[in-house]
Amino acid sequence: MATGYYQASQVAAHSSENDCWVIIHDKVYDVTNFLNDHPGGKKILLKNAGLDATKQFDAFHNAGVLEKYGALCIGVIGEAPKEGGATPVTDAAPVDEDDELQFGEMIPFGDPSWYQQWGSPYYKESHRRLRRFMRAFVDTEIMPHVHEWDEAKQVPMSLFGKCAEHGILASIAGHGKLPTEYFDVEASTLFKGGAKAIVDPAEFDAFHSFIIGDELARCGSGGVLWGLCGGLGIGLPPIIVNGSEELKRRIVPDCLAGRKTICLAITEPQAGSDVANLTTVANEANDGYVINGEKKWITNGTFADFFTVACRTGGDGMGGVSLIVIERGMPGVSTRQMQCSGVWSSGTAYINFEDVHVPKANLVGKENRGFKYIVENFNHERMGIVVQANRLARVCLEEAIKYGSKRKTFGVKLVNHPVLRNKLAHMSRQIEATHAWTENVIYQTMTMPEDLQMIKLGGPIALLKAQATQTLEYCAREASQIFGGLAYTRGGQGEKIERIYREVRAYAIPGGSEEIMLDLGMRQSIKVASMMYGAKL
Numbered sequence: 001m002a003t004g005y006y007q008a009s010q011v012a013a014h015s016s017e018n019d020c021w022v023i024i025h026d027k028v029y030d031v032t033n034f035l036n037d038h039p040g041g042k043k044i045l046l047k048n049a050g051l052d053a054t055k056q057f058d059a060f061h062n063a064g065v066l067e068k069y070g071a072l073c074i075g076v077i078g079e080a081p082k083e084g085g086a087t088p089v090t091d092a093a094p095v096d097e098d099d100e101l102q103f104g105e106m107i108p109f110g111d112p113s114w115y116q117q118w119g120s121p122y123y124k125e126s127h128r129r130l131r132r133f134m135r136a137f138v139d140t141e142i143m144p145h146v147h148e149w150d151e152a153k154q155v156p157m158s159l160f161g162k163c164a165e166h167g168i169l170a171s172i173a174g175h176g177k178l179p180t181e182y183f184d185v186e187a188s189t190l191f192k193g194g195a196k197a198i199v200d201p202a203e204f205d206a207f208h209s210f211i212i213g214d215e216l217a218r219c220g221s222g223g224v225l226w227g228l229c230g231g232l233g234i235g236l237p238p239i240i241v242n243g244s245e246e247l248k249r250r251i252v253p254d255c256l257a258g259r260k261t262i263c264l265a266i267t268e269p270q271a272g273s274d275v276a277n278l279t280t281v282a283n284e285a286n287d288g289y290v291i292n293g294e295k296k297w298i299t300n301g302t303f304a305d306f307f308t309v310a311c312r313t314g315g316d317g318m319g320g321v322s323l324i325v326i327e328r329g330m331p332g333v334s335t336r337q338m339q340c341s342g343v344w345s346s347g348t349a350y351i352n353f354e355d356v357h358v359p360k361a362n363l364v365g366k367e368n369r370g371f372k373y374i375v376e377n378f379n380h381e382r383m384g385i386v387v388q389a390n391r392l393a394r395v396c397l398e399e400a401i402k403y404g405s406k407r408k409t410f411g412v413k414l415v416n417h418p419v420l421r422n423k424l425a426h427m428s429r430q431i432e433a434t435h436a437w438t439e440n441v442i443y444q445t446m447t448m449p450e451d452l453q454m455i456k457l458g459g460p461i462a463l464l465k466a467q468a469t470q471t472l473e474y475c476a477r478e479a480s481q482i483f484g485g486l487a488y489t490r491g492g493q494g495e496k497i498e499r500i501y502r503e504v505r506a507y508a509i510p511g512g513s514e515e516i517m518l519d520l521g522m523r524q525s526i527k528v529a530s531m532m533y534g535a536k537l
């Protein structure tokens with residue numbers, strides 16, 4: 001935290017290896033004890049000792065580095081205020097005067113258009129308050145740690161606790177509706193105070209959920225997103241919607257309070273997305289089940305306390321599948337972390353269930369209805385993927401524009417080369433189109449009767465998922481080309497791009513691969529057009 005006021009001439013006196021200060025963006029950093037740890041080397045810092053090194057710093061780092069190393073900052077360049085004047089608050093974010101219309105850094109297409117002075121019918125004051133809250137939360141609590149968490153291949157439980165405190169976990173688990181019976185609304189930063197809250201819980205809608213997902217995804221890590229949201233978004237909803245009251249009380253409050261975590265365990269080594277043919281079997285025994293089988297690619301499986309498991313309780317096909325909750329402490333449960341190309345901190349697991357005895361009370365809803373419960377959550381799951389994928393694509397665009405505006409080749413900034421602008425243009429048009437379609441579909445989920453949503457929105461949402469993940473793939477590729485070698489190495493300026501590029505498949509395959517989504521989308525849409533609207537086909 002900055003404390004003192006200095007003149008440039010005073011900083012100049014600290015220019016040796018034993019006493020080394022530098023000025024960056026009008027702040028003074030004492031880097032004496034950092035010289036040997038500086039990843040760019042000691043020499044380069046010493047060359048700038050006692051000087052204003054802003055230009056050189058900006059050439060090699062992202063602004064976020066200074067937040068992470070804030071402890072090195074000892075003051076600012078300038079005069080101390082006269083006695084009785086305001087105390088310096090050098091680290092405070094500037095207050096945005098025109099929050100109504102303008103919010104964020106104003107990088108072209110770096111945020112949705114309603115952040116950049118465009119009107120929109122979808123958002124009101126509580127949405128604007130929520131976006132401000134979420135941005136500050138992600139910038140301070142998530143963004144500085146993402147690289148570290150990713151390398152460590154885990155998200156700390158403390159993040160779940162912090163998100164729970166604000167009501168973010170409950171927002172992720174609800175389908176645009178808050179599960180208010182299962183978390184302490186009045187203890188949540190976002191919702192306490194009813195009508196005076198940041199978001200009045202009675203008014204919480206799908207656009208609030210959208211903002212939370214979209215702003216979280218600014219962290220630029222699918223691993224953190226899947227780590228935090230994976231189980232809550234797909235493992236918990238089948239219990240909230242279909243579970244017995246006793247099962248809900250036993251599981252949901254702990255998950256929404258960040259004390260426990262959950263995952264959805266469907267995919268198997270041999271069954272892939274083919275849910276109807278899964279082989280994990282639950283045989284009835286003594287007032288319960290004995291479960292045997294293997295699950296693979298299970299998001300959050302390495303650390304989850306609860307597993308919402310798809311098992312065969314009946315005959316072949318989709319009519320013989322049930323959902324049963326298995327608990328980590330039950331004998332016969334073992335998990336191991338899988339080594340995947342992306343989403344490292346999400347805890348992707350291979351799971352073995354060997355003669356696991358589970359009480360009947362852990363059955364979700366009715367026996368042999370599991371396939372129906374899974375399918376009912378598909379639209380919600382896919383929309384979650386759409387929101388994350390498109391914001392990750394936006395992160396690629398934002399990073400590419402920022403980097404292209406400072407890096408020069410052949411004496412010209414990258415953004416002044418038409419070939420680079422052409423890449424940015426194609427990225428922007430795809431992101432904006434995907435966002436507009438996403439908003440349109442979200443609006444339908446708020447206005448269309450639920451039974452009709454299942455029929456009418458399944459096709460468009462499947463197509464939208466393919467649209468979002470192909471946009472992500474395109475943007476990750478083009479941003480990598482723009483960053484060059486920096487996006488080929490982990491960490492540093494190209495950190496987000498390198499990671500997102502590795503994570504593209506984790507969006508394009510789960511929740512329905514692009515191939516399945518495109519086919520289903522058209523099949524379903526043709527069926528709906530003929531059956532419901534009388535299209536003469």
Ligand code: HEM
Pocket residue numbers: 022024029031038039040041044045048053056057060061062065066069072491492493
């Ligand atoms: C408070 C001051 C500074 C801090 C905390 C700092 C921190 C870092 C960090 C964390 C990295 C690793 C890459 C990254 O995460 O971006 C890095 C790399 C580097 N830094 Fe610094 N740095 C500082 C000042 C400077 C200055 C003043 C210069 C140049 C005059 C410089 C030149 C470099 C270079 C050349 C690299 C290697 C970049 C690469 O691998 O592409 N640093 N620095």
